[in-house]
Amino acid sequence: MKTAYKRIQFNMLLAGCLLIAISSPQADAQNLLKSLFGGKSGNAAIIRKARAHNLVPVSEAVPEARIDLIYKRTSAAKKPLYHPDMPALIHKSTGRKLRQVHQIVQKQGYGLLIWDAWRPPEAQQALWDAVRDPKFVVPPSRELSWHCLGISIDLTLTDQNGNPVKMPTGFDDFSDQAASNYKGGDPEVARNLKVLQDAMRSVGFRTIRSEWWHFDDMKAAGGVYKPTARDLGIRMP
Numbered sequence: 369m370k371t372a373y374k375r376i377q378f379n380m381l382l383a384g385c386l387l388i389a390i391s392s393p394q395a396d397a398q399n400l401l402k403s404l405f406g407g408k409s410g411n412a413a414i415i416r417k418a419r420a421h422n423l424v425p426v427s428e429a430v431p432e433a434r435i436d437l438i439y440k441r442t443s444a445a446k447k448p449l450y451h452p453d454m455p456a457l458i459h460k461s462t463g464r465k466l467r468q469v470h471q472i473v474q475k476q477g478y479g480l481l482i483w484d485a486w487r488p489p490e491a492q493q494a495l496w497d498a499v500r501d502p503k504f505v506v507p508p509s510r511e512l513s514w515h516c517l518g519i520s521i522d523l524t525l526t527d528q529n530g531n532p533v534k535m536p537t538g539f540d541d542f543s544d545q546a547a548s549n550y551k552g553g554d555p556e557v558a559r560n561l562k563v564l565q566d567a568m569r570s571v572g573f574r575t576i577r578s579e580w581w582h583f584d585d586m587k588a589a590g591g592v593y594k595p596t597a598r599d600l601g602i603r604m605p
């Protein structure tokens with residue numbers, strides 16, 4: 369009798385779970401896939417290879433962050449550097465720091481918008497070929513950029529609705545106005561930039577002089593690797 373009762377209870381539980389699964393909006397299923405595979409389920413093989421190089425999807429490290437890889441659309445090379453399927457990847461320990469940054473800025477009413485994270489050496493070479501200014505792009509002769517290790521990140525802040533807030537310049541503005549030491553006179557820009565820089569520095573990121581949107585993780589824990597797009601099975605444009 370007791371067993372039968374338990375079975376009924378179990379069946380009810382099962383029915384409940386099924387009901388939840390059936391009634392869940394498609395978006396929830398997509399989010400689940402996203403968190404498991406970092407974007408599209410078709411990227412599963414790429415993500416598996418990335419993990420072997422200590423790279424994880426940004427969407428998994430910081431699920432709340434908005435991701436907009438600008439290089440899918442355009443670049444200083446006047447063409448996309450990434451295929452539309454390119455996943456946003458970041459070093460595992462750098463991702464943990466970025467999550468802390470999210471928590472810090474969220475308390476102040478901001479969100480994060482990621483413009484670039486891990487960058488395949490193939491894309492770094494294309495960027496260098498286009499810009500050829502060591503002030504803004506690390507030349508391949510200097511062992512490529514830390515972006516290629518997954519420990520650099522390009523980002524800005526958003527408001528609570530996910531809209532980018534006012535900052536000194538847009539992304540990849542290779543001019544003096546893009547300096548991380550803001551000298552312009554707009555107090556709103558100065559305040560926004562300070563929130564971003566304070567939060568990033570407080571967890572161990574460093575700023576660089578020429579690009580306010582760029583931050584390096586000086587102490588990534590665990591192995592740091594430099595896989596190519598080819599190593600991870602990523603298509604390049």
Ligand SMILES: [Zn+2]
Pocket residue numbers: 484515520521522581582583
């Ligand atoms: Zn950068």
